[in-house]
Amino acid sequence: MSVSNQSKTNSSKNSQLEVRNTNVRIGEKTLLDDVSILVKPGEVVTVLGPNGAGKSTLLKVISGEIEPTSGDVLLNGRNDWPLSQQALMMGVLPQSSSLSFPFMVEEVVLLGRIPCTSDHQENLSIVAQALEEVDGLHLKDRQYTTLSGGEKQRVHMARVLTQIWTESELGKRYLLLDEPTSALDPAHQQLTLKMARKQADQGVGVLVILHDLNLAARYSDRLVILKEGAIAAQGTPAEALTRETVRSIFDIDVTISKHPLYECPLVINN
Amino acid sequence: MTFSCMSTSRKSALLLTGLAILLPTVMLLSIGTGPVSISPAEILLILIDRMGLTDGDIAIQTQLIVESIRIPRTLLGAIIGSSLAVSGAAMQGLFRNPLADPGIIGVSSGAALGAGVGIVLGSFIFSELTHPLIVNYGVSLLAFVGGVITTWIVYKVGTTPNGTSVATMLLAGVAIGALTGAGLGILTYIADDTTLRSLTFWQMGSLGGANWNSVILAFSILGPVTALLCRYGQVLNAMLLGESEARHLGINVQTTKLKLILVTALAVGVSVSVAGIIGFVGLVVPHLIRLMVGPDHRTLLPASAMLGAVLLLTADMISRTIVSPAELPIGIVTSLMGAPFFMSLLWQQRKRIA
Numbered sequence: 234m235s236v237s238n239q240s241k242t243n244s245s246k247n248s249q250l251e252v253r254n255t256n257v258r259i260g261e262k263t264l265l266d267d268v269s270i271l272v273k274p275g276e277v278v279t280v281l282g283p284n285g286a287g288k289s290t291l292l293k294v295i296s297g298e299i300e301p302t303s304g305d306v307l308l309n310g311r312n313d314w315p316l317s318q319q320a321l322m323m324g325v326l327p328q329s330s331s332l333s334f335p336f337m338v339e340e341v342v343l344l345g346r347i348p349c350t351s352d353h354q355e356n357l358s359i360v361a362q363a364l365e366e367v368d369g370l371h372l373k374d375r376q377y378t379t380l381s382g383g384e385k386q387r388v389h390m391a392r393v394l395t396q397i398w399t400e401s402e403l404g405k406r407y408l409l410l411d412e413p414t415s416a417l418d419p420a421h422q423q424l425t426l427k428m429a430r431k432q433a434d435q436g437v438g439v440l441v442i443l444h445d446l447n448l449a450a451r452y453s454d455r456l457v458i459l460k461e462g463a464i465a466a467q468g469t470p471a472e473a474l475t476r477e478t479v480r481s482i483f484d485i486d487v488t489i490s491k492h493p494l495y496e497c498p499l500v501i502n503n
Numbered sequence: 504m505t506f507s508c509m510s511t512s513r514k515s516a517l518l519l520t521g522l523a524i525l526l527p528t529v530m531l532l533s534i535g536t537g538p539v540s541i542s543p544a545e546i547l548l549i550l551i552d553r554m555g556l557t558d559g560d561i562a563i564q565t566q567l568i569v570e571s572i573r574i575p576r577t578l579l580g581a582i583i584g585s586s587l588a589v590s591g592a593a594m595q596g597l598f599r600n601p602l603a604d605p606g607i608i609g610v611s612s613g614a615a616l617g618a619g620v621g622i623v624l625g626s627f628i629f630s631e632l633t634h635p636l637i638v639n640y641g642v643s644l645l646a647f648v649g650g651v652i653t654t655w656i657v658y659k660v661g662t663t664p665n666g667t668s669v670a671t672m673l674l675a676g677v678a679i680g681a682l683t684g685a686g687l688g689i690l691t692y693i694a695d696d697t698t699l700r701s702l703t704f705w706q707m708g709s710l711g712g713a714n715w716n717s718v719i720l721a722f723s724i725l726g727p728v729t730a731l732l733c734r735y736g737q738v739l740n741a742m743l744l745g746e747s748e749a750r751h752l753g754i755n756v757q758t759t760k761l762k763l764i765l766v767t768a769l770a771v772g773v774s775v776s777v778a779g780i781i782g783f784v785g786l787v788v789p790h791l792i793r794l795m796v797g798p799d800h801r802t803l804l805p806a807s808a809m810l811g812a813v814l815l816l817t818a819d820m821i822s823r824t825i826v827s828p829a830e831l832p833i834g835i836v837t838s839l840m841g842a843p844f845f846m847s848l849l850w851q852q853r854k855r856i857a
Contacts, residue, residue, distance in 0.1 A: 298747050320753030331599065331745045334798040337511060347741055348753040396752065 247310035248405040249273045250295065250438050255304030257290055257462075264290045265301070266463040272438040274405040277429055279449040280442045282459035283483055288442045289328065291459070292411050295440070296325045309404030320348035321401040324393040326410045330385065338364075338372045338380070338388050345395035359398045363391040366428050368421065382416040390425065397437065408432055410441040414448065426452040446500040450474055451492070458482055474498050515802040518795055522809035530581060533816045534573040538828050541565060541573070576713040579721055580819045581812040583710070583774045584784055586725040588811025589732045590767040591785020592792075592803050594654075596739035597763050598662060600672065601790060602848065605771040606782030608657045608672055609679030610650050614768070614775040615705055616683040616690075617649025618642050621776070622705070623690045623698045640720065647772030653679050654768045658760075708779035708834025710819050717777045728770045729808055735763065736801030743798065781834050783841020784811055790848065 250272040257265040265287050272278050280288050293299040295306055297319065305312055308322060324345070332341065339360055346356040364370045367387040372380065377388065390413055397406040410429065414422040422445070429439045430452050443449045449456055450470040458466040458473055466478045479487050485502065492499040509517070535541040549561055549569050587605065594603045594610075605611045621642035656679065661671040691702055704712070738759055741749040746756045774781070788811045789803060796802050815833070818840065822833045 293747075296747075296751060298750060316750065316755055317753035320751065323751070325747075325751040327745070327747060327751075330748060332743055333599065334601070334743050335793070336743075336798055340511065340797070340799060341744075344740055344744060344752065347737055 279453040345392035584811040584815025588788035592789035604786035613653025614650035617645040621645040646776035650768035650772035707832035708781040
């Protein structure tokens, strides 16, 4: 009995993304202050916070780009995955990309399949499906450098999707998105978050950084609000988004009401 | 179906096939071109004769020209053209900037200074080791060291998370050029007559010194190096996205950068040590390939290798015939062709920024 319980706890620990008591200090400055976050497969967790609160730093710590000063990041129970294996379980969309060579859009998205071993035909079909997800199939044969900012962002979104498109034997998959809607029009902002929700429903753990409180409230299972590197509030959207927290963290006066159509809070600027 | 409306993969296949046919053709032409003109049929006869298959009746003189002058020179031109073009393509990928070229950013002149130190001071350093192979390898080693140092400096100075700024890169090239110019000036000042001649030759570039020794040296290093660089296609594609993106795709960026800098510096260093500074091949060739089939390095690298050989052999044929029976240093020919091309690239870039 106790043995089976033990193994059950182990297996759930081995399929989650856990940030444990992480600190990042550079010189005198504390970028992350004792941050702990858990992302489970099937969830959308949104990180909110003012500029400079440490959101992107958190993402970089999770993806392994920044080594934390102390603390630990466990991807499916391990902190020592080789990069090539981590890439099969974790897709990361940075805020902006510096690609300036005239690839075709299809080629850019295909780059997402680099870590994978599937054959070319399968990759091409995955690329088409991923582009469809971000409403970008019509861009397939365009030259990347001629696209608008928002179109480029969607192309990279598709690229990151193709990377974790297929399930990995190594463990559950996660998607880290750093302000994926920053260059998008309202319709594509909704579409991107719906897509993230859909990925979560397919068993992917999604961690997304946003600035729009209502987008966050509508599509997230949980919110984590950072201020000056530390977690200032967290919980379900209804728990985390109160008038007082929003005022103390974002320095704006709002009214929180119930969304007329969905089970989530609605934030109205006063 | 015209070339421009084909899919990228079909274009790539067609281009690689075309180049695979073009390269041996140009090599045959190169062997046949010179003060004594030799027909392709004669060359083939000589080659077959060498293999002991027939008992051909070819003039000893022709046979001698082909075997001890033209073939080594052609082989040397081909391998140097290949490795310069591949190094250029790899550097452009690494720097995420299509204007990076070993000559422009000062890597070649760094290597030339290294080689110059070897040539002028070599007699002091390895006075007992007089075998030409050992001396050659010593000079190559110093050229390699010069190349690594300059590549590293330019990379460190010019590269930010957003790629390399053209301005910084070119300015670094100017600074390094001035510094190596001063170094070579000092070497010129203290050199004796013989070494002075080789120093001048080094700075203008020439395949005229080709012999079987230099061919063996070049092939033993540049062959593996070129083949190795051609395997970095997918990695360089990922690097074009940016260093953190490449990391997210599972690539160990630090190791890759270090390897690429060392390998390209080795390629440039060895090329410079056997043939002097030959500019613009590394810039023009990858650019032409990109215009035809796009920036995918899996095609770009091997195609650049072949076109680089074709282009350098063509330039060498011009250098041998244009002021015949004398010879124009090949570096002058490639600069005459490449510099206007480079200017036009800058012009286009200027328009894009404006």
